[in-house]
Amino acid sequence: MCQNVVVKEGEVISGFKKIGEKIRYYREKRGLSQKMLAKRTFMTAARLEEIENGQIIYQFWTLQKIAKALDVDLPELLNFD
Template sequence: MNTTIGKRIRKYREEKGISQEELAEKLHISRSTYQRIENGETNSWVNHIENICTSLDVNMEDILKPEEGYVQVNNNTDSSNSSNDNASGIIQSQTINYNTPEKLIEQYEERIKELKDQLDYWKNKAEGGK
């Protein structure tokens, strides 16, 4: 799930003074479905990106641009469709993480700690259940 895209959509929606309910109606989806898009709990924004951009009067590239520390590479080799003017061209692009090695190590260490905590939790739960 991409929380960055959801945050960007929320930012543009709030700048326009449009409520979640209003935008959900324009997209013909429920408010709860729209909330899940903004919260990054679903990737269904892909199905609605053109209407979202039109409703918010924003360029698609502004919402879909890669996160800081990432570089976007277009893997489309079809020269007749090499333009990034449409959503499919941008969405088919690959985002590559070029974070520093120190940052990657930090991210892996955090994930290892999370996994160890989960393991300890389940071990304790299993021992308590005996």
């Protein structure tokens, strides 16, 4: 089983950062706090903050849970156009 890996020294992986920015955009658009979205996805607000800031590499299923909780199609979170 894969574990989440925290990126060292605040390094940011650009793809994960872009996805995190989209997650934040949709979360705020829906009027949700990080704590509220974290509760809907069964993760901590601290973990969600790391995801939104692109500071963590996460599993695909984590992104699926977030998309479902935000009522956003997964391809929309992955589209960088």
